[in-house]
């Protein structure tokens with residue numbers, strides 16, 4: 292874990308605590324991480340929040356469901372051969388794809404080979420069966436996904452999952468991006484559990500090194516966060 296290119300900060304731990312509160316009444320703790328656009332910090336955040344949950348002893352599974360531009364195997368420096376696409380294609384069992392103890396209490400399923408039909412695979416009964424299986428073995432399951440405004444992959448999970456954490460990147464994500472994403476999420480009847488603002492270094496603490504996270508709740512998903520996030 293020491294040589295992973297991941298930095299867990301107090302801000303991640305605050306985000307973790309808020310996520311735990313928002314899921315406290317949920318029967319399952321399966322969360323989709325997404326954002327409007329590419330390179331807004333979805334995968335990095337997914338990995339870091341997973342690490343902070345594992346750090347407190349919860350058994351965590353990270354799933355790379357970005358079957359177009361997978362990243363988790365790079366962040367955790369693991370081989371990406373047996374992964375999610377092969378499970379969903381019925382080629383392997385989920386146990387054959389799990390990378391155990393990538394960090395203490397943290398297992399990872401990489402994307403597997405890039406399939407021709409990601410959205411279809413992710414929306415399939417095989418995905419529902421896979422999530423049902425693994426949810427019996429883990430306290431938290433975090434699913435890394437592609438951006439909402441490019442493809443529908445992150446919106447196909449329906450009630451297979453508890454909800455969505457929506458990443459907004461300081462200085463990058465535009466207000467219209469957020470509005471468009473929230474419309475798409477609403478159309479798909481998705482539930483936003485919280486917004487996470489990434490890349491906002493507080494002036495008074497350089498140690499946060501541009502990894503300050505803010506977590507805000509919006510009971511009404513139509514209420515988009517302010518333009519200058």
Ligand SMILES: Nc1ncnc2c1ncn2[C@@H]1O[C@H](COP(=O)(O)OP(=O)(O)O)[C@@H](O)[C@H]1O
Pocket residue numbers: 326328329330331332333334335336362489490491500501502503
């Ligand atoms: N909080 C952050 N502060 C600064 N850079 C970040 C932060 N989170 C991610 N990055 C960087 O931004 C780039 C895109 O991150 P990534 O997590 O792969 O985004 P996405 O999954 O949304 O495409 C990477 O180079 C990553 O190291």
Ligand SMILES: [Mg+2]
Pocket residue numbers: 333334335357360362435436
């Ligand atoms: Mg990513």
